[in-house]
Amino acid sequence: MEEYPFQAIEEKWHLKWNESGLGRVQEDPAKPKYYCLVMFPYPSGSNLHMGHVRNYTIGDVIVRYKLMQGFNVLSPMGWDAFGLPAENAAIKNGIHPHEYTRNNIAVMTRQLKALDLIYDWSRELATCDPEYYRWTQWLFLQFYQAGLAYKKKNPVNWCDTCKTVLANEQVIEGACWRCKQPVGKRDLEQWYLKITDYAQRLLDDLAKLKKWPERVRTMQENWIGRSEGVEFKLRIDGTQRDLEVFTTRIDTVFGVTYVSVAPEHPILTELLACKPEGTLVAEFAEKVKLESEIERASTAKPKQGMDTGLRAINPATGEKIPVYAADYVLMEYGTGAIMAVPAHDQRDFDFARAHGLPVKVVIRPEDRDLDPAGMTEAFVADGVQVRSGAFDGLPNRAAMTKIAEWMEQQGIGRRVVNFRLRDWLISRQRYWGCPIPIVYCQKCGQVPVPEDQLPVTLPLDLTYQASGMLESSEAFVKVPCPRCGQPARRETDTMDTFIDSSWYYLRYASPRDANRVFDPTAVNYWMPVDQYIGGIEHAILHLLYSRFFTKFLHDRGLLPFDEPFAALFTQGMVLKDGQVMSKSKGNTVAADEMVGRFGIDTTRGFILFAAPPERELEWVDQGVEGIFRFLRRVYLFYQRWQEAVRPAGAAIPADLGETDRQLRRKTHQTIRRITEDLDQDFKFNTAIAAMMELVNALTGLPEPGAAGAPHPAVMRESLDALARLAAPFFPHLGEELWAMLGGAESVFKQPWPRHDQAIAAEELVTVVVQVNGKVRSRLELPPRTPSAEVERLALADERVAALAEGRKPKKVIVVPDKLVNVVF
């Protein structure tokens, strides 16, 4: 049996590439650069599975393609190495997180290297390395100096399983993003980064990210959650205190029948201190606080609330209305208090019905008025103002502006913009993270660690314990105050690991620079990232944080650009039995097993061919052999032809026969198709299909030397192109095919093939003949046959004539080179 010795071929090129180091790059102003980055992994220590392989292969195909297009390609790899799993493993197995992480990095490095992916390993970095986190700390100090890193006491998300606080972005449906356990609230003093200062720019600049998926941009837009409205004050009757509310529907202000405040709103404790309601409200607030995030956020649950006994005065109408404490009002958003308009807000409507509060209609549909008693739901659509004083009769959209202006003139309220985005809580009560470079001194207070004393090193000689590990290290905690020299204490919280990953793409430009966070020349050469590749799960978290960091550094004058990733590609996940392939689900297909059976090229090819890369891929091994057979067919074909097509450089004669012309056409069409597929959204699956079509055409031809066999120079042209086209997808085979054709240097140093439009053009086109829109016949015509001629030929067609039954056509439509439709 003829063989395709894939193991020997892959082994051979594995060794050659290791020697030549294809991935190693330097800044070269003479060459156009291309920075291709796959999101760096957390070194989990599990074996690489098909999900990983898909991820890295997508990046690798792009890297190899861009190399062949003549770009100076940067493709680095590193490790998002801090994090909780290392601590959990330490508790379970008694291995120090540092050792655990280092071991995992070693294991994963070996596995990645076995896949022969192109990386510049000389730039490898790990966020847990003091030479890296020194600059993470330096960046924290930049935020601190700019007043954007601050500490405050606030109710925060607390995961009791992970024993740490979480950022808003890390709470998914009320549960911890990592361990999926419900998240509670705690009042704690914590460090924050003031990302809210950048809310508007983070929103506006989404428009610049034209090469990002729409989906991700929308998710960020929703997360930032900008809303325009009016903030105004209501005097609390009988006091000198005002209650401030925020509304996006100021047009409904004449329909306010009560106000709702968050149960924990400070005005309640203040004004009810000595009243009987005070105790009841406090009890209610306590009850609400105990509810988990999930319970409180559930829209299905009936809204709870109670009358506080306080009365507020609506500045628009002068009416006195009750103040309710209600669990559906959130202290964190707006002012923590709302004006309630039951007639025009469903939540207020539900609450009013449950508590017997009045409903006042102030906006009616165009054609009729509404009777509050007959309403079963709030009227939230646009309409016309009624019972709204001077604004009656206006369309409500117009009234919105008018009322806001009136309130501003009267000094009652003002127009404001609110964001849903919260400041980024970055403290973590964990050991295995980047220490926050702050010292607390009795005399000087909060003191940042001076830059020349960085890094604040994580002590490694500790016995691991479940919590409070850093606090227990006297050597770490007890330090002299950097300012006054008196005994002081270090901050023992570490930073959220998302801080580490918010700037790593910058460090790759100059990973060994010991004096600076990055070398400006190198960063300016490589950045921004031309193509970023990663999972959709980072659509908000990592991608929003990285954009924030870049904008901040831009404002500090450290970067000339203010968006880090020019193009983003989110690859689909690999599923098995309907679930994401992951170690914890136990449904993985191991990479090394697949590679052992079929080789790297087949494994890559199968993953790339099975589905478009952005789509989810349900793993079924059936079909792997299809790719294997294809690669074998290609290899055997080159074996049969390699002697006949050598040496290179034989001229292609001008007077070729039909077979040769067809082969050249197919070759040039394939070059065109694959190049287009790679350029538009990485359509690897159809690119491979195009390659298969070419191979099907080739293998259908007579053998070398046989009668009717293609001209060797023409075959040479095909095989030369095919070797290059195949190389990014099937790198080992690509190199081998190139060598079989006599190529001395690596195929990846060869230019990407170009098609010739004239050769790719068809000599005859099929024009479909339709009668009343149904295909009845076909014509083979030279391209650009005049419409009149096409019409004549169509009408002369015997099938058409038969269907005509003597009638004259009502209409004939000709689409040049495509179709003719005869309508009777």
Added chain:
RNA sequence: GCGAGGGUGGUGGAACUGGCAGACACGCUAGACUUAGGAUCUAGUGCCUUUGGCAUGCGGGUUCAACUCCCGCCCCUCGCACCA
């Protein structure tokens, strides 16, 4: 509820600005070569009542022509969700 994406043969998936639906594969069927076939090669393969008819989630519409455009539904995936 809001937002985004999706629904095409037995399966994964193709189809440019509306112009031959099902490329390319998998699987299946038959045949060849074989002691053998889970190897390889060849042919066939959307469905049906086959000079034709019906088919791209369902129902309408626009058009000479609709997977593609418009209107109304259904289902699936993801994100956000009492944000005032």
